[in-house]
Amino acid sequence: MSIRVAHIGTGNVGKLALAGILTAEDFELTGIGVSNPAKIGMDAGELAGLDRTTGVLATDDLDAVLATAPDCVVYCAMGDVRLAEAAQDCRRILDAGIDVVGSAPVSLQYPWGVLPDRFIEPVAQAAERGAASLFITGIDPGFANDLVPLAFASTCQHIEQVRCTEIADYATYDGATVMFDVMGFGQPTEEVPMLFQPGVLSTAWGTAIRQLAAGLGMEVDEITESCEREPAPEAFEVAAGHIPAGGTAAVRFTITGIVGGEPAIVVEHVTRLREDLRPDWAQPAQAGGSYRVEITGEPSYAVDICPSSVQGDHNHAAIVAAAGRIVNAVPAVVAAPAGIRTALDMPLVTGRRFAK
Secondary structure, three states, X not given: OOEEEEXXXXXXXXXXXXXXXXXXXXXXXXXXXXXXXXXXXXXXXXXXXXXXXXXXXXXXXXXXXXXXXXXXXXXXOOOOOOHHHHHHHHXXXXXXXXXXXXXXXXXXXXXXXXXXXHHHHHHHHHHHHHOOEEXXXXXXXXXXXXXXXXXXXXXXXXXXXXXXXXXXXXXXXXOHHHHHXXXXXXXXXXXXXXXXXXXXXXXXXXXXXXXXXXXXXXXXXXEEEEEEEEEOOOXXXXXXEEXXXXXXEEEEEEEEEEEOOEEEEEEEEEEEOOOOOOOOOOOOOOOOEEEEEEEEEEOOEXXXXXXXXXXXXXXXXXXXXXXXXXXXXXXXXXXXXXXXXXXXXXXXXXXXXXXX
16 A cells, blocks of 8 residues: 655755655655745646656645645755744644654754753644654764664674764755855855854754764763864855855864763764865765764774765765655654654664666
8 A cells, every 4th residue: 555645845855855755666645845936836746857747736835735634744844944934844744643754853853852842842742642753864964873873883892982974075065045044155254154153063963962872872961062164265156156265165063972071972074165175174985075984992983975876976965865764764654653753763764676
């Protein structure tokens, strides 16, 4: 029997997730929600970039999407700059008795110890009322700093530190909101963008820190954060827009979980817009970008994850991976007990060999 799936959001991740839903053998798309007025009335096949017509047309009315009676909603709407709105959407879906798997709001990946109870409880209560489950995932935060390090940690006799690093050139990433509004690329280095406001990094990646700690049986005493920014030596263009001379062109930020006075869990991002910037920072294992998981213990590991795609570069491949993780989790989320689910209590989610 097919799983009835509705879809919300057709941005970078959402478009690819929608294509995954439409090409999976065991899903039936019931409805699609968008926020861009220009997309209202468009066919789901066109929005997914597929050469097919589905007869499912986009709407900006969430209630209309829920009225199609899906078993699960794949939620990929923007959450970085609309955290409260994304959480409210998820509560409405759960209250309707419909499961949710998606990329936002990322703080619900593992909210305990990161968000206040007044934010968590309404979501948990909506899930209980609707007897529905919610699972937020992706690549980072996501499987690159929960599933992968936990899999290798399962072989260790003891662990001193787990470090998860994204090292990437974002010049080809065309998400202007994330690049400029959230991360502050192109802005003067003395200005503080949203991501580097005090406490934001610890919230955004604190979920990954807390989840790893719970999986490893560690008690985090505190979470610290730091960042560095590098100005552009001259003006240049990237996929998202213009970077002026002196504007931020590379960033490195670190979020650290302190256990017993030691940096036990570390999440780090090294993001450049040109490969020649800050050569002293960590370098990727392949041209363009990679993910790195390092475990110090017995045994120790250094694992490089190098995403690639026949459809695009490392940035495209990473987005495909995030979308794939979300879509492949749908059957497990539908089968899961009600509540906020995490990588620690979900079964092993695997990919699909055959697609229609």
